[in-house]
Amino acid sequence: MIQRLYVHNFRCLENFDLSLRDMSSVLLIGRNGAGKSTVSFALEILQRIGRGTNRVAHLVQPKDLARGRSDVPLRFEIEVLLEDRTFKYCLALELPERFRELRVAEEQLVVNDRTIFSRREAQVTLYRSVHGREAQFLVDWHLVALPIIQEYSETDPLRVFKTWLAHTVILAPVAPLITGVSEDETLEPKRDGSNLAAWFTGLLSRYPAAYAHIERYLREVIPDIRDFVNEPIGKESKNLLVRFEGNGGALSVNFTDLSDGEKCFYLSAVLLAANEFYGPLFCFWDEPDNYLSLSEVGHLVALLRRSFVNGSQILVASHNPEVIRKFSNENTLVLDRNSHVEPTIIRPLSEVAPSGDLIDTITRGDLVR
């Protein structure tokens, strides 16, 4: 569960402090260009580090520096509560003169005030209290150290933190890109949802009981669904078929041919099952209302809020009135910035709550002035 995210000098986020302490579901609202999606991009950089990407140039570019400002480090700090331990990870990147790509200036992982490793430029110090040894070594300053430090065991704090980061789910689905074909298995869904079939296959291969969970949700939203089949096609690939029945008839449909909204139902079902079976997860969902009928939006958001509890956490960004109404002032954060050359400001809605109808105020553009 993220307690705090601090980002500095990354696109429109300057000295940006997002406090999510003890909030299991949070809504981000704000005008277009306020920085809602940029928060997800910052989180995605940390997610990709957890998933093994360590070349700095593959994570951030010089153009990601706020207004190209290269004299100030780009900084990410995340504080996460996992298994009653507080993990604090910090990564600062810099672009010295005559450098074409950013390099690591500082990196540190601290668990409950005990430093696991720290780094300044290329020099890494690995602290090992259990083994009583301290190791120092050099790492190419264009590489992030976290993915390449070897863990000792499954319970090693490094392992726990990296696994949590890798399993974070950041979604901004592009439904037409979601197909039923999978060539591998994964527990690491992509932002656009395009590897949903591989996520579905990976989830069921590790946790077969998740099928019942997924089917139960889908029956609620698609009442005439009978079941679904993940048929092998060729040596390595599978294709997802969905079978319907009702009124005496039956129909088998390629997952790829489902409507965009129905694909999003599947995505929701797999997300909810994933959180149940290998969570607690953190999820950022950019506009979960996309592709859904208005009658379904509120149900989905309420279900997400209710499912992401007990250590799991969901962060939602949306402009949709139905989504906005499903959150209260205490767990709604308003992002705003005056112009493209000024940074994003974040405030709880409870501080700026209008006296009249919230949606009317947002529609008039009067929420933050």
Place this chain on the structure above:
Amino acid sequence: MSASAYRPHLIVLVEDDAARQIVNGFILHPNLNTRAIQVMRPLGGWRRILDTYREEYLSSMYYISGKKGCAHRRLRQ
């Protein structure tokens, strides 16, 4: 494809934003079927709730259940 219309369900007409937020807390209860409850936008006053209930919902409730709307009788009292 919503399945709720002909199943037992509850439509909540909320008076104002404070009432909406109270209902938001209520629907997070784990024993509640979220699909059986639909919270509508704040109507801005009790009088508007009564009018909306009579004009938009009462006839369909009577039609679906086939029984007289006892809630309606209570409201008139």
